[in-house]
Amino acid sequence: MADADYAALDDGTLIRLIALAREDALSELYDRYVRLVFSLALNVVGDASTAEEITQDVFVRVWEHATQYRADLAGVSTWLTSITRHRAIDALRRTGARPDRNAVTWAEVAPAEEPAVGGPEVATTLALESARVRAAVSELSPEQKQVLVLAYFQGLTQSQIAEALGMPLGTVKTRVRLAMQHLRAALGDLALA
């Protein structure tokens, strides 16, 4: 199969081909999602070379475990980012770095995306999705964003967040809950698509 054909395949088909050890399928999946995976890893660990190691680890893991992917449970990008986040937070904990509330940043405005390497359709979908999520997040209060950052990108528990920010645990719990409820309402149809 030529490269052009792979670019036309949907994510689920690519994963099935990866399970059959088709390297071209892995190459295409990489082109589609490497920036998403790398950006997430980088935002967690804050270091490009560690983020590249994690990115490599994620794609090799997908290569080895593609047969375990269940399309009925999560989209391919959700699967990839879930693995990435766990790996990255794991790496962060191994370094024993102290939680740094300023280490992580949010991108709130729709960025002028460089044209992605993957198929144009996937790139457009990702760009639109990204813009909507960033818009929804920009509606949160700074305090709500702060607790979400520490939980999502740094893997802190609610009591660790309370300690890091010097605020009551009850306040942290309320902020987490309200922030997530707001995002769920704002992104509902997108997230379940």
Add this chain to the structure above:
Amino acid sequence: MPTDDHVTDLLPAYALGCLDEEEAGAVVVHLASCDTCRAELRTYQATCGELVHVAPTATPSRELKGRVMAAARQARSTQPAAASPSLPERIAGLLRLRAPAWGAVGLALVTLLIVSNVWWWQRSTGPSAVTLDSGMRVIDMAGVGAASEASGTLVISDDGEYGTLVVDGLPSLPADRQYQLWLIRDGQRTNGGVFSVSLEGYGALVVASPDPLSSYPGFGVTIEPAGGSPSPTGDQVLAGTL
């Protein structure tokens, strides 16, 4: 499960993975038997899945792709010998990630296990059930049938009363199916509790049992309708003996 006992308020934080141990344990136990909360959880998990988009977009070096493709080729050629991490590594990873979260009892048991080098050594060379110096018993559960790559570890407390099951490598199931543990004695199979596994195949269960767990010589896990069955109806995926 009583309906006034839902864990609705804890689900956003559970989906984010930021609940503290004790609350997370309560959620895990509740989810095992509550369709309503499982469905609610899925909506928050989907929301969490979208959060990746707020990381500022960055691009890795051009050389990375070559390294990934080379590593993939390498991994394929050395499978299965070196491909998967050892069970100790996986359980250690599981604890660090709190995914799934642990009940307090399970956490204490497994933490003890991990510091027990003797047990790790025995596990790689010894029998399928081991009694530690502390009196805790550790039972290997092996994958069977279509789940031959799965593995499980059942840890029973020194007094034989409490148990925690940790599984790895089991396929995630559709929403209307769950795994169910069976306690086997004299050909009778008693419900030991139901559980689900993460997308990565990890799962854990704080075992509920009418009699001390040490009084059951055999254990099995089957796939059942969500919420469990009175007796096994689905395919068996794990088996172990005391």
